[in-house]
Amino acid sequence: MIRTPLRPLARILPARDKGENPDAIERENIRARHKQIQDRSRARAEGRLLVLGLFFFSAFLVVGARMGMLATSDPTEPMASAAGTPIAAQRGDIVDRQGRILATNFETHSLYAQPPQMVDPVQAAKGLVEIFPDLNEERLIRDFTGKRKFLWIKKKISPEQKQAVHDLGDPGLMFGPREMRLYPNGRLAAHVLGGASFGKEGVNAAEVIGVAGVERQFDGYLRDPANAGKPLQLSLDLTVQAAAERVLWGGMRLMNARGATAVLMDVHTGEVVSMVSLPDFDPNDRPRPPTSGNDPSVSPLFNRAVQGLYELGSTFKIFAVAQALDLGLITPDTLIDIRGPLRWGRFAIRDFHYYGKELSATEVIVKSSNIGSARIAQEIGADGQRAFLNGLGFLDPTPFELVESSGAQPLLPKNWSELSTMTISYGHGLSASPLHLATAYAAIANGGHYVSPTILKREGPQYGPRVMSENAAAASRAMLRLVVTSGTASFGEVPGYAVAGKTGTADKPKPSGGYYEDKVIATFATMFPAYDPKYVLVVTLDEPSENSGSEPRRTAGWTAVPVAAEMIARIAPLLGLRPDIEPKVLAGITLAAD
Structure with missing residues (x-):
């Protein structure tokens, strides 16, 4: 910007020569400069007023347009909102x-x-x-x-x-x-x-x-x-689960049991197709956990299949025989000395019935001889038995995808002595869950491989490490089949489906120590079809009592076995297993075409 001097010499000197007043020139220049400043300020103010006017015009235009839209739209109730961390509400199926x-x-x-x-x-x-x-x-x-x-x-x-x-x-x-x-x-x-x-x-x-x-x-x-x-897909079959629950509920009531559980497992994939624990609850209205009492099993929230740790009785005998077969210590026809009682210090091991002086290894399983099983376990030894049961998963919680499973640590003897070895061979002295038992029986059913149980759907066999030879597993399955056809599980035969299994009746321990005289845990561990097993089923009843006779009958052969047989008859067709029977010709009936 070029500033004009207020007293320019080019005008002052000629003005003095002519006798004019130089101050007038200065005053004139001051007036001209002030006029320029005023003109610039006026132009700046007019521009600002124009911009402000356009802003207010636009604002009124937007408000008017919004009012017009609200006037023509359907009325809705406003919802209050507050600032804060958003809550993730959606949950997968x-x-x-x-x-x-x-x-x-x-x-x-x-x-x-x-x-x-x-x-x-x-x-x-x-x-x-x-x-x-x-x-x-x-x-x-x-x-x-x-x-x-x-x-x-x-x-x-x-x-x-x-x-x-x-x-x-x-x-x-x-x-x-x-x-x-x-x-x-x-x-x-x-x-x-x-x-x-x-x-x-x-x-x-x-x-x-x-x-x-x-x-x-x-x-x-x-x-x-x-x-x-993307939903979470489980291995459960809704139809099979419904049939299993219905049968088990009826069986529990019929056998006057305090509680019951059933586990159905695919022996090749480890998939749990059905898991039932009774009494149960409605998850839509989940009850509160009990605040009093020392027995958690009284609560319907207690999952007996994974949390229930029981002495599973004679269902363990097949493990002693299978291990001895695998080690080459016996054959199915090896004679076992069963003269008793078998004493160890102040303890005596007896059989439920007198079976003579000796039985073959097969007959030890079929007749369920405690002494015979203990004799075989003595040959194996404590270290060998412990290692074998560890391979079957009995020494640790099952790697099953339920939070309750991780806390179900099997109850093991503090000192795994020779006496413990003998009693564990027939299911006393070690407490495990029905899911542990189903997992171990799956290894026998699939030819000797451990399979990890899962609640998620899998595709194809999921074999783990081999825990016994294929020959030992096949011989064990043949023995378990004889238990049903001519042994303690005779009520377990299902027409059209060859069933193999083992009964187990264990006295129920008291919370204060010792055992009840009139309360048992009855279990039937079974696999079907016996000659090419696809599934393992374990049924356990808590304090059952079959009272149709003159005296109560509590053994698994009278209580758990009939319930399991009825369950297999109901669920086998739902699993796609066809009965292996020929249709009978009804006498006197002919088929005539219309």
């Missing part, structure tokens, strides 16, 4: 091996109150008690008329209940959207699924978290947004 829904999500509502906004708190409390009889009217009135600003009333309500609350008309009663976990099959597979509850909760959402079973085991997978739309 759980399906069975056929893709049928076991657990899914259901949209419902929660009910809460804001007492400062209530018009008639007392009347609102009375109305809520009529809708929800489990609420306490006096407490509601106290909360509504006190200093509380916010109050949860119900975390989940039905559409009918929501409408009834809405009809009360109190503005202080409000609803929030809620996603809840729904188990459409009710009690079916309750112990496997476990159940879910709410974690972080807000007015507009609630976090659903697993509390037990696969819901807790796979909680991270089910809540992972990356798995959205």
Whole structure:
């Protein structure tokens, strides 16, 4: 910018020569400069006013357009929102091996109150008690008329209940959207699924978290947004599970048992196709854990299949014989000295019946001789027995995908002495779960390979390390078949399906030590079809008593075996196994065409 001097010499000098006043020139230049400054300020102000005017015009235009849109749209109720950490509400479905829904999500509502906004708190409390009889009217009135600003009333309500609350008309009663976990099959597979509850909760959402079973085991997978739309597929078969639960419930009632469990497992893949524990519960309304008592098994939440640690009785005898066969110590025809009682210090081992002086190894299993089994175990030794049972998975919790399984550590003898070796050979002195037993029998059924049990669907055989030779496994299966055809499990034969298995009856231990005289754990471990086993089934009854005769009968042959046989007859066709029988020709009946 070029500034013009206020007293330019080019004009001052000529003005002096002419006798003019030079100050007038300076005053004139000052007026011209001030006029230029005023003109620039006026132009700048006019520009700013123009921009501000355009801004206000645009704002009024946007507001007008929005008002026009609202005037032409359908009215909706505004929803309150608050800043905070967003709650992940979506949870993946759980399906069975056929893709049928076991657990899914259901949209419902929660009910809460804001007492400062209530018009008639007392009347609102009375109305809520009529809708929800489990609420306490006096407490509601106290909360509504006190200093509380916010109050949860119900975390989940039905559409009918929501409408009834809405009809009360109190503005202080409000609803929030809620996603809840729904188990459409009710009690079916309750112990496997476990159940879910709410974690972080807000007015507009609630976090659903697993509390037990696969819901807790796979909680991270089910809540992972990356798995959205991809369900968790289990190895369970919904139809087989329903049939197994129905039969086991009837068997438990018929045998007057305190509880019961059944595990059905594929011997080649390790898939658990059915797992039942009774009594059970509805995961839609999961009961609270017991707060008193020393026996956890009294709770319906207790999963007997994986958490129940029992002395499984004579079902263990086949392991002693199988190991001896594998080591070449015996053959199926080797004679075993069973003269008794067999004494070890102050302890004596006896048989349930007198079987003579000696039995073959096969007859030891068929007739279930404690002494014969103990004699064989003596030949094996404590270290060998322990190593063999460890290979079958009896010394550690099963690697099964339920949180309850990890805590089921088998009860082992503190000192694995020769006496322990003998008693463990016929199922006393070591407590394990029915799932442990099913896993061990699967190794015999599949030809000698350990298979890890799983609740997830698998494709193809999943063989682990070999724990016995194929010949030892085949000979053991032949012995177990004879147990059904001519031994202690004669009630276990199912027409069309060759069944092999072993009974086990163990006295139930007292919490204070010792054993009950009239309470037992009855177990039948079976595999079918016997000549090419596909499945292992273990049925265990807690304190059964068959009372149709003059005296109660508690042994597994009278209690667990008939229940297992009925279960096999029901579920074998559902598993796709065809009965191996020829149709009979009915006398006097001919087929005539129309």
